[in-house]
Amino acid sequence: KQEVTQIPAALSVPEGENLVLNCSFTDSAIYNLQWFRQDPGKGLTSLLLIQSSQREQTSGRLNASLDKSSGRSTLYIAASQPGDSATYLCAVSPNAGKSTFGDGTTLTVKP
């Protein structure tokens, strides 16, 4: 059974700091990995999707990497802003659509 772990569960940083969020998974047989953002009381919004054949994806200040062999992904946020405060979840997808989600890292960026 696939297990996805995100450490730390919570992170607080001052504005402007670069930071890395971690995601690890136990079964490397994945088709893709996605990073999501969830604001309080809201649904999940996809930030980046990395296909199994890719090593990284970038969108603006966000960069996600994938190392399938070690079962790890990182989400790098550059020059963090208070608006980046949210919970960040990663999800891995095998075939047949049964994605497995981590519990998320709650990020607080202090002005």
Add this chain to the structure above:
Amino acid sequence: NAGVTQTPKFQVLKTGQSMTLQCAQDMNHNSMYWYRQDPGMGLRLIYYSASEGTTDKGEVPNGYNVSRLNKREFSLRLESAAPSQTSVYFCASSERAGSSAGNTIYFGEGSWLTVV
């Protein structure tokens, strides 16, 4: 473009009552999903529909039924609600499940359900 729309947003049920959560997507996606999110348990898949006319159980299907009414709509029914079903429910969709090319999953805003 509305994306994924869920109704109702909030609902309080008494134990034993039944209700249906409605979900519709306007992105012409083939695959749709129902998740529940609980503190300390994360997001868990209840049921999914890889394509119109098909449904399959996820991780926690007991106490739920689903209907893929057409390509746009995927409903979740609680036949006899229990307090353990108090949760936030999310509907989601993607172009096609299991694609090796990868598919972004789009989520609705969530439905907060309390069973007393």
